[in-house]
Amino acid sequence: MNSNKPQFSFLKTKLSIPLLRPALVSRPRLMKCLKEGMARKLVLVAAPAGFGKTTLLSDWAHRDDCLVAWFSIDRNDNNPLLFCSYVIAALQNMDKNIGKAALNMLQSPQPPPLESALITLINSMAPLKHHFALVLDDFHLVDNGKIHDALSFLIDHLPEQMHVILTTRADPSLPLARLRARNQLTEIRAADLCFTTEEIAELYNERLRLDLTLDDIEMLGARTEGWISGLQLAAHSLRKHSDKSGFIEKFKGDNRHVVDYLGEEVLNHQPERFQKFLLQTSILNRLSAPLCEAVTRQSHCQNLLDELDKADLFIFPLDSERKWFRYHGLFADLLHQRLRRFHGDVVKDLHHRAYEWFLANGHREEAMGHALAAEDYEHLAVLIEEFADSIWDRDMLVDLLRWFDALPEKTCSSRLNILIYHARSLNMAGRQEEAEKKLQAAEQLVKSIRAESVDVPALNSDHPGRLNKSEILGRIATIRAFISAYKGDLSGIKHNARIAIVSLNERDCMWRSVAATTLGFAHGWSGDGDMMSARFAFAEAIAVSELGGNTFFHLFARSCLAHVDAFQGRLKQAEAALRELLQFAEDNDLHLTGMTASIVSSLGLILCEKNEIDEGAVLVREGLGLAEQGFDIVTLAACKLNMARVLFYTNERDQALELIKEIENMACEYEVPPWIIYVTSALKAWLWLRCGRQEDVAKWVAEQELECDSVINPRRETEYVVLVRFLMVQGRYDEADQWLDRLIAGAQAGMRVISLIQMRLLKAQIYGAQNKLPAALDELRLALYLAQPGKFVRTFVSEGKPVAELLEQVINKDASVGSESQRGYSHAYVKKILSAFKTEPKSQTNTCLNEPLSDRELEVLCLIAAGLSNKEIAEKLFVSLNTVRTHTKSINAKLDVHSRTQAVARAKELDLL
Amino acid sequence: MSKDDAMKNHSKVPFQYRIKVKGCLNQEWEHWFDGMAISHEGAYTSLKGKVADQAALHGLLDRIRDLNLTLVYLEHLKNTT
Numbered sequence: 006m007n008s009n010k011p012q013f014s015f016l017k018t019k020l021s022i023p024l025l026r027p028a029l030v031s032r033p034r035l036m037k038c039l040k041e042g043m044a045r046k047l048v049l050v051a052a053p054a055g056f057g058k059t060t061l062l063s064d065w066a067h068r069d070d071c072l073v074a075w076f077s078i079d080r081n082d083n084n085p086l087l088f089c090s091y092v093i094a095a096l097q098n099m100d101k102n103i104g105k106a107a108l109n110m111l112q113s114p115q116p117p118p119l120e121s122a123l124i125t126l127i128n129s130m131a132p133l134k135h136h137f138a139l140v141l142d143d144f145h146l147v148d149n150g151k152i153h154d155a156l157s158f159l160i161d162h163l164p165e166q167m168h169v170i171l172t173t174r175a176d177p178s179l180p181l182a183r184l185r186a187r188n189q190l191t192e193i194r195a196a197d198l199c200f201t202t203e204e205i206a207e208l209y210n211e212r213l214r215l216d217l218t219l220d221d222i223e224m225l226g227a228r229t230e231g232w233i234s235g236l237q238l239a240a241h242s243l244r245k246h247s248d249k250s251g252f253i254e255k256f257k258g259d260n261r262h263v264v265d266y267l268g269e270e271v272l273n274h275q276p277e278r279f280q281k282f283l284l285q286t287s288i289l290n291r292l293s294a295p296l297c298e299a300v301t302r303q304s305h306c307q308n309l310l311d312e313l314d315k316a317d318l319f320i321f322p323l324d325s326e327r328k329w330f331r332y333h334g335l336f337a338d339l340l341h342q343r344l345r346r347f348h349g350d351v352v353k354d355l356h357h358r359a360y361e362w363f364l365a366n367g368h369r370e371e372a373m374g375h376a377l378a379a380e381d382y383e384h385l386a387v388l389i390e391e392f393a394d395s396i397w398d399r400d401m402l403v404d405l406l407r408w409f410d411a412l413p414e415k416t417c418s419s420r421l422n423i424l425i426y427h428a429r430s431l432n433m434a435g436r437q438e439e440a441e442k443k444l445q446a447a448e449q450l451v452k453s454i455r456a457e458s459v460d461v462p463a464l465n466s467d468h469p470g471r472l473n474k475s476e477i478l479g480r481i482a483t484i485r486a487f488i489s490a491y492k493g494d495l496s497g498i499k500h501n502a503r504i505a506i507v508s509l510n511e512r513d514c515m516w517r518s519v520a521a522t523t524l525g526f527a528h529g530w531s532g533d534g535d536m537m538s539a540r541f542a543f544a545e546a547i548a549v550s551e552l553g554g555n556t557f558f559h560l561f562a563r564s565c566l567a568h569v570d571a572f573q574g575r576l577k578q579a580e581a582a583l584r585e586l587l588q589f590a591e592d593n594d595l596h597l598t599g600m601t602a603s604i605v606s607s608l609g610l611i612l613c614e615k616n617e618i619d620e621g622a623v624l625v626r627e628g629l630g631l632a633e634q635g636f637d638i639v640t641l642a643a644c645k646l647n648m649a650r651v652l653f654y655t656n657e658r659d660q661a662l663e664l665i666k667e668i669e670n671m672a673c674e675y676e677v678p679p680w681i682i683y684v685t686s687a688l689k690a691w692l693w694l695r696c697g698r699q700e701d702v703a704k705w706v707a708e709q710e711l712e713c714d715s716v717i718n719p720r721r722e723t724e725y726v727v728l729v730r731f732l733m734v735q736g737r738y739d740e741a742d743q744w745l746d747r748l749i750a751g752a753q754a755g756m757r758v759i760s761l762i763q764m765r766l767l768k769a770q771i772y773g774a775q776n777k778l779p780a781a782l783d784e785l786r787l788a789l790y791l792a793q794p795g796k797f798v799r800t801f802v803s804e805g806k807p808v809a810e811l812l813e814q815v816i817n818k819d820a821s822v823g824s825e826s827q828r829g830y831s832h833a834y835v836k837k838i839l840s841a842f843k844t845e846p847k848s849q850t851n852t853c854l855n856e857p858l859s860d861r862e863l864e865v866l867c868l869i870a871a872g873l874s875n876k877e878i879a880e881k882l883f884v885s886l887n888t889v890r891t892h893t894k895s896i897n898a899k900l901d902v903h904s905r906t907q908a909v910a911r912a913k914e915l916d917l918l
Numbered sequence: 919m920s921k922d923d924a925m926k927n928h929s930k931v932p933f934q935y936r937i938k939v940k941g942c943l944n945q946e947w948e949h950w951f952d953g954m955a956i957s958h959e960g961a962y963t964s965l966k967g968k969v970a971d972q973a974a975l976h977g978l979l980d981r982i983r984d985l986n987l988t989l990v991y992l993e994h995l996k997n998t999t
Contacts, residue, residue, distance in 0.1 A: 056986075234986070262963075264985060264986070265943060334984060335984070335985065338950070342949065343946070345950070
C-alpha cells in the first residue's frame with residue numbers, strides 16, 4: 006500500500022538565505038543591535054518598502070556564526086497549515102531532525118489544532134545546544150489571524166536557544182507591548198535603517214567609486230532621507246551623468262517622489278531591449294530565463310538577466326545557482342504601473358503566456374494565479390478542479406474558496422465539478438445553505454443533460470476516465486452525507502451515504518471511502534448501534550481505500566472495524582487488528598496522529614477486559630497522553646473516558662469521578678459527541694452506586710428522564726443498564742427484569758455482544774436474589790457462552806460477589822455434564838474468571854469517602870469506638886436517643902457497613918478516628 | 919426590495935476619500951490607484967476619488983505603503999452621488 010502523496014512541496018528558494026548583494030556597506034551599529042537581539046525572544050525589523058531590511062538580515066546571517074533558519078514569505082502563504090509547514094521546513098534546513106513529527110501532523114488528512122503541532126515542534130527543539138534564529142521575511146504579507154495566534158503561541162513558549170526575527174512593513178498584531186515591557190523585544194525601525202552620511206559616503210565613494218564631495222553626499226542624503234532604495238537609484242543615475250554635481254542639484258530641486266524621478270531616469274537610460282524586457286516580465290513574481298523567453302518571446306534572456314544581476318539593477322537572485330530571480334518590490338510596482346499605463350492591452354496576453362509556461366512545467370498554483378490575471382476563466386476552472394479533487398482537509402478546502410470566488414458566475418454554474426467542489430468547500434466553511442444551493446444547481450444541471458454520459462472528467466488518478474450521470478449524483482450524495490454528519494442528522498447520513506455508495510463509480514475510491522466511513526458512523530456506536538450494518542460500511546471503506554491507496558482512510562476504517570469487532574464480542578480479532586495497525590503506523594511514521602491515541606487506548610481497554618489490568622492501564626494512560634497533546638477533542642474525550650473506566654476497575658473512584666468531571670467540562674465548551682456524554686454519565690452513576698450514593702443516583706435517573714422513555718434509544722443503553730442496577734439495589738427486581746427484557750431485545754437486534762453479556766449477568770443476579778436458582782444459572786450459561794470466544798473476564802469480575810457465587814454453583818451443577826459443547830462453556834474459562842475474582846483487592850468498598858461524615862457524625866463515631874452504647878451517647882451529647890439512631894444510620898450508609906463493629910473497623914481503615 | 923438587498927446596497931455605495939501624501943507623484947500613477955485623481959499641493963500629492971468600500975480603502979493604503987510614501991492625511995468626504 007503506497008503512502009499518501011505529500012500535500013505541499015516546498016519551494017526551495019523561499020527557504021534559502023538570500024545571496025549577498027554586491028557593494029555592501031558594513032553597518033556595525035545595526036549588527037550590534039542584532040547581536041543584542043539574540044539575547045531576547047523577538048527582533049522586529051519594521052520599515053516601509055525599500056529600506057534594506059532583507060539585505061541587512063541576509064548580510065548578518067552570512068556573517069555571524071549564528072545558525073539561521075530562513076523563510077521568505079509571499080502572498081500565497083496566508084494559509085495557517087502552509088505557513089507552519091514552511092516554518093518547520095525552514096528549521097529543518099538548519100537541522101534536519103527538527104519537527105519531523107510536527108510536519109507529519111500538519112500534513113496528515115486530519116491535522117490537529119495548530120498549537121499541538123507547535124508543541125511537538127517546540128519539544129523537538131529542546132535538545133538543540135546552539136542558539137539559532139528563525140527569520141520570517143516580509144511578515145506583513147500574512148494577515149490571517151490564525152497565523153498571528155500561532156506565532157504568538159510560539160513566541161510565548163520559545164525555547165531558550167531560539168530567537169525569532171521578523172521583517173515587516175507594518176507592525177504585526179503580536180503582543181509587542183508585553184514583550185517590550187519584559188525586555189524581550191529588540192526593534193530596528195526605519196529611523197535606524199536610514200543611511201547616515203558616513204554610510205552613504207562609504208557606499209558611494211568606497212564601494213561604487215563615484216567620487217562625490219561631502220556636500221554632494223549630504224545633499225543626496227537629505228533629498229532621499231537616507232532611504233537606501235532611493236540612494237541606489239541615484240547611484241545608477243549618477244553613473245550615466247558626467248556632471249554629477251549638476252545632476253544632484255537638479256535632483257535636489259525636484260519635488261517628485263524619488264522612485265518616480267529616479268526610476269524613470271534609470272529606466273529611460275536603459276537600452277530599448279532592456280526596457281521592453283523589464284516591462285514585459287514585470288508581471289512575474291519570479292523570473293527565470295526559460296520563463297522569460299516564453300513570456301517575452303525573445304531569446305537570450307539568460308544574458309539579459311545576468312547583466313541586470315551584475316548591475317545589481319532591479320532584480321536579485323533567489324538561489325545560489327542564479328537561475329531564478331525576483332524584482333525588488335518598488336521597481337516591480339513602477340514597472341507594472343508603466344506597463345498598465347502604456348501597454349495595457351498586452352497585459353492579459355503576457356499573463357496567458359506565463360500561465361502556459363507554469364502549467365507546462367508543473368507549477369500549478371502559479372499557473373492558476375496567471376490564469377486568473379489573464380481572465381482566462383475556463384482554464385482556471387480546469388486547474389481548480391484538478392487541484393480540488395485531491396483535497397479533503399478542512400482548512401485547505403476553506404482556502405479553496407478564494408479561487409471559487411474569483412470565478413465568474415457563468416463559469417461556476419456551467420461546470421458540474423466546480424459546483425460540486427464549491428459545495429464541498431462551502432460546507433467545510435460552515436455555509437451549509439449555500440452548499441445546498443450549489444448541490445441543487447448541480448442536480449438540475451445533471452437532469453438537463455440529455456446524453457447518458459456527462460462529459461465530466463473524473464480527474465482522480467485512481468479513476469482516469471469520465472463520470473456518468475449516476476456517478477455524479479453519487480458525489481453529490483456524498484457531500485450531502487457529509488453535511489448531514491455535521492448536523493448530526495443520522496437518517497440524512499444513512500439516506501445519502503447509501504445513495505452514494507450505490508451510485509459512485511467503483512474506482513472513485515476517495516469519495517467512496519468518505520461515504521462509507523460516514524455511513525459506518527451513522528450505524529455504529531455513535532449512531533443507532535446497529536453493529537452489523539456498521540460492519541458492512543466499514544468493510545466497504547476498507548476495501549475501497551485500499552484500492553485507492555489512501556493510507557489514512559484505510560487505517561481509520563480498519564480501526565473503526567476493530568471497534569465494531571470489540572462490540573460484537575470478537576475481542577481476539579479486535580486486539581490483533583489494533584496491534585497490526587499500531588505497527589503499521591509506527592513503520593510509516595504516522596505514530597503521532599490522533600488516530601494512534603485512540604488505537605492505543607482501545608487496545609489497553611481490551612487488555613483490561615482480559616484482566617491484564619497492569620499492561621492495559623499502561624496503554625490506556627499512554628493513549629491519553631498522546632491525545633492530550635492537543636489533538637482532536639473527540640479523541641481526547643474518548644481517551645479520558647477509557648481512563649475513567651480503568652480507574653473504575655482499579656477502584657480508584659475519586660480519580661475516576663474527577664476525570665468524568667473533566668469530560669463534562671469539555672462537553673460544555675466543545676462539541677463532544679452524544680455517545681461519549683451518555684457513556685460517561687452512565688459510568689458516573691455506576692460509580693455513585695458503588696459508593697452507596699443512592700440518592701444521587703435516584704436524582705440522576707429522574708434528571709435523565711430514563712423511566713419516561715417509551716422507546717429505548719440505543720445510544721443510551723449504558724445508562725439504562727445503570728438504571729437496572731439501581732432498581733436492583735433497591736430490591737425492585739421485577740421492574741429491573743422488565744427493563745432487561747427490552748434492553749436485551751435491542752442489544753440482540755444490534756448485535757452488541759458486550760452489552761448482552763452484561764445484561765445476562767444482571768438477569769442472573771436478579772433470579773439469584775429471587776431464589777430462582779435454575780433460571781439464574783441458565784442466564785449465567787448464556788453469558789458464558791457469549792463471552793468465552795472473546796475471553797471476557799472483567800465484565801464478570803465487575804459484577805462482584807453474587808456472580809462469583811453463581812459461577813461456583815454452575816461449575817458444581819455442570820460437573821457431570823460431559824462435553825464443552827453441551828455445557829456451552831469450558832471449565833478452564835470459568836476457573837480463569839474465578840481466579841480473577843480471587844486476585845481482586847479484598848475490600849469491595851470505598852477506598853475513601855465520597856460523602857464525608859459531618860462533624861456531629863464524627864463525634865458519634867468516636868463515642869461508638871470508645872465503646873459507648875447509643876443511650877450513653879445520647880446522654881453525653883445532650884440529644885435524644887432517636888437522634889443518635891439517625892446519626893448511626895447515616896454513618897453506616899456513608900461507610901457502607903451494617904454494624905457498629907464494622908463501622909469502627911472501616912473508620913480506622915479510612916483514618917477517620 | 920428586501921431588507922437584505924437594502925443592506926447590500928448600503929455597503930456598496932462608494933465613498934469619496936481624499937488622501938494626502940508627502941512628495942509629488944506623477945499623474946501616471948492614477949491608473950495604479952484605481953482611477954483616483956492625482957493633484958499636487960506644494961510638496962504634497964493629493965489622491966481623491968471614489969473608494970468602493972473599506973476593503974478597497976485598505977488596499978489603497980497598502981499600495982501607498984508599498985511605494986514608501988509618507989501618509990499625511992486621510993479624509994472621508996461627504997457623498998456627492
